[in-house]
Amino acid sequence: MVNTIDSTDAISDPFAAAGHGARPHPPHRSEKVIEAKGLDLTFQTGDGAVHALSDIHLSVERGEFVSLIGPSGCGKTTLLRVIADLERPTGGTIAVNGVSPAQARLARAYGYVFQSSALFPWRTIANNIALPLEIMGFGRADRKQRVRENLELVNLAGFEKKFPWQLSGGMQQRASIARALSFDPDMLLMDEPFGALDEIVRDHLNEQLLRLWAKTKKTVVFVTHSIPEAVFLSTKIVVMSPRPGRVHEIIDCDLGEDRPLDIRESEKFLEIAHRVREGLRAGHSYEE
Amino acid sequence: MGNPLMATLTTPSELAQRRPVFRAGGRFDRLVPILTVVLAILVLWYVFAVILNAPGEIDRAERVGHPLSFTQTITATMDARRPVLPAPHQVVAELWKTTVATPVTSKRSLIYHAGVTLSSTLLGFALGTALGILLAIGIVHSKALDKSLMPWIITSQTIPIIALAPMVIVVLNAIDITGLLPKALISMYLAFFPVAVGMVKGLRSPEIMHLDLMHTYSASRAQTFWKLRGPSAVPFLFTSMKVAIAIALVGAIVAELPTGAVAGLGARLLAGSYYGQTVQIWSALIMASICAALLVVIVDAVGKVVTRRMGVQP
Numbered sequence: 001m002v003n004t005i006d007s008t009d010a011i012s013d014p015f016a017a018a019g020h021g022a023r024p025h026p027p028h029r030s031e032k033v034i035e036a037k038g039l040d041l042t043f044q045t046g047d048g049a050v051h052a053l054s055d056i057h058l059s060v061e062r063g064e065f066v067s068l069i070g071p072s073g074c075g076k077t078t079l080l081r082v083i084a085d086l087e088r089p090t091g092g093t094i095a096v097n098g099v100s101p102a103q104a105r106l107a108r109a110y111g112y113v114f115q116s117s118a119l120f121p122w123r124t125i126a127n128n129i130a131l132p133l134e135i136m137g138f139g140r141a142d143r144k145q146r147v148r149e150n151l152e153l154v155n156l157a158g159f160e161k162k163f164p165w166q167l168s169g170g171m172q173q174r175a176s177i178a179r180a181l182s183f184d185p186d187m188l189l190m191d192e193p194f195g196a197l198d199e200i201v202r203d204h205l206n207e208q209l210l211r212l213w214a215k216t217k218k219t220v221v222f223v224t225h226s227i228p229e230a231v232f233l234s235t236k237i238v239v240m241s242p243r244p245g246r247v248h249e250i251i252d253c254d255l256g257e258d259r260p261l262d263i264r265e266s267e268k269f270l271e272i273a274h275r276v277r278e279g280l281r282a283g284h285s286y287e288e
Numbered sequence: 289m290g291n292p293l294m295a296t297l298t299t300p301s302e303l304a305q306r307r308p309v310f311r312a313g314g315r316f317d318r319l320v321p322i323l324t325v326v327l328a329i330l331v332l333w334y335v336f337a338v339i340l341n342a343p344g345e346i347d348r349a350e351r352v353g354h355p356l357s358f359t360q361t362i363t364a365t366m367d368a369r370r371p372v373l374p375a376p377h378q379v380v381a382e383l384w385k386t387t388v389a390t391p392v393t394s395k396r397s398l399i400y401h402a403g404v405t406l407s408s409t410l411l412g413f414a415l416g417t418a419l420g421i422l423l424a425i426g427i428v429h430s431k432a433l434d435k436s437l438m439p440w441i442i443t444s445q446t447i448p449i450i451a452l453a454p455m456v457i458v459v460l461n462a463i464d465i466t467g468l469l470p471k472a473l474i475s476m477y478l479a480f481f482p483v484a485v486g487m488v489k490g491l492r493s494p495e496i497m498h499l500d501l502m503h504t505y506s507a508s509r510a511q512t513f514w515k516l517r518g519p520s521a522v523p524f525l526f527t528s529m530k531v532a533i534a535i536a537l538v539g540a541i542v543a544e545l546p547t548g549a550v551a552g553l554g555a556r557l558l559a560g561s562y563y564g565q566t567v568q569i570w571s572a573l574i575m576a577s578i579c580a581a582l583l584v585v586i587v588d589a590v591g592k593v594v595t596r597r598m599g600v601q602p
């Protein structure tokens with residue numbers, strides 16, 4: 001069941017179906033979590049139209065870890081925002097959990113992690129993580145428990161009373177991941193979440209994310225600029241090319257579930273990384 | 289997922305580095321320039337007191353046939369009965385006499401008069417702030433209100449208050465609304481403006497990313513208002529309230545002039561100029577400035593406490 005983009009208008013009451021604190025079960029009739037066909041998006045700006053996405057075909061299965069990689073401006077963020085119903089495509093169809101992105105958003109299908117942590121500076125870490133829970137009407141006791149669990153999950157126990165500026169960049173980003181996980185969505189959409197962090201912190205967070213993914217079986221769509229990061233984390237790598245943004249190549253990344261950091265020295269890892277690099281280069285070259 | 293390596297990333301030393309640095313001698317550094325300016329003003333004031341009062345004193349002395357020497361002239365200008373510009377110590381003496389040395393209940397007490405003006409200032413400020421916030425909420429949430437209200441809000445402030453106040457007071461008096469309320473309305477008329485403008489800016493200040501975040505949670509407009517727009521606007525609110533409370537005081541004083549009110553700082557100013565009591569005028573003026581400064585400082589302090597509690601980085 002694929003909704004056309006015109007029918008993305010909202011269900012009247014997002015929380016009626018959900019009740020208090022309970023999350024509606026995802027429709028199991030479709031194992032395809034994301035299904036985009038011929039997706040097109042043109043931004044109308046002051047100085048002309050920007051063709052950001054062109055004829056995107058993408059399908060993501062439940063439980064996959066999909067990375068979007070490509071040069072700057074190739075539309076990775078835009079594609080992620082279309083999935084999250086933060087942007088409306090100007091052509092083609094997209095279904096998330098078998099319904100329109102807007103309906104999926106209302107059904108709390110995903111948690112979104114921005115490039116910067118986007119924590120509210122006036123809220124403590126605990127209250128930041130409780131923010132989506134408050135909005136979605138979780139009870140006080142439930143909120144407290146979820147905040148505690150998710151802080152532990154990202155190794156931030158003990159920091160609940162701190163304000164965001166009292167934390168390092170890596171800790172802030174972990175808090176924002178805890179916030180995205182707090183209401184237990186089935187899918188995580190992450191836009192270069194570790195882009196601003198140094199390599200060592202990034203490695204640790206990559207390891208953590210991988211374990212979290214293995215443990216929770218969530219679907220992850222992950223935007224990155226880093227080839228090693230993409231290969232280390234993903235089950236599938238979508239190589240995109242710019243002007244207009246399209247999918248150049250989709251590379252399967254079957255390194256298995258157990259991936260220690262030193263897997264990055266293995267033959268197979270290097271081979272996949274090489275293929276991704278070639279794909280990026282080829283996607284770029286027929287531009288010039 | 290207890291990862292020992294992660295734990296090393298979050299040692300207390302990381303936090304220690306982020307603690308604010310204590311700046312030694314900050315208070316003293318701030319006091320010196322302020323005192324310098326105060327001193328300069330006092331010196332200038334004395335100089336002008338001499339220059340402005342001397343002709344009158346010389347005249348008077350000549351009329352009674354006792355021409356003054358240079359030093360006598362200077363002394364006379366310092367203690368004139370009806371000076372053009374009273375010397376600072378005369379104003380201080382008058383202030384002392386009408387505040388400390390007079391019971392608050394007396395009609396001669398400047399504290400009593402300040403109290404009268406302050407009560408309408410505070411009422412007007414409260415009304416103005418409420419009105420400003422309501423207008424801002426309307427403007428931010430409705431394109432139609434933005435288009436239709438904003439021009440009127442700006443036009444309202446182009447009418448000179450000194451022309452508007454008498455009309456309002458007289459009209460209200462005619463329908464038997466007297467006392468505190470008419471004065472408070474004038475204060476409100478001035479005070480709502482900075483609050484409305486500041487709050488429109490404040491409510492529109494959230495980053496796009498934060499608004500997007502709320503959208504991903506499918507937050508309602510009301511939720512976005514209470515959890516994002518409102519908190520973002522708090523610093524803007526206090527900045528505009530500092531302006532608003534100062535001009536609310538101006539409004540209250542101006543509103544006391546047209547009716548020839550019997551009480552209030554405005555009434556003291558009016559009576560002083562009526563009878564050529566410049567010392568009285570100046571002490572009322574100084575009292576008004578002290579009130580304004582105090583009010584602004586109080587709003588500022590409340591603002592600091594609130595933003596500190598909201599976790600603002602010191």
Ligand SMILES: Nc1ncnc2c1ncn2[C@@H]1O[C@H](COP(=O)(O)OP(=O)(O)OP(=O)(O)O)[C@@H](O)[C@H]1O
Pocket residue numbers: 043044045050051052070071072073074075076077078079245
């Ligand atoms: N709101 C917008 N209005 C107009 N143009 C936009 C808008 N958002 C993105 N674009 C344009 O769309 C194209 C794709 O942008 P997008 O942010 O998706 O790229 P990206 O792949 O995420 O780049 P980066 O790696 O630098 O983050 C760019 O040319 C960009 O200028």
Ligand SMILES: [Mg+2]
Pocket residue numbers: 076077078191
């Ligand atoms: Mg981007």
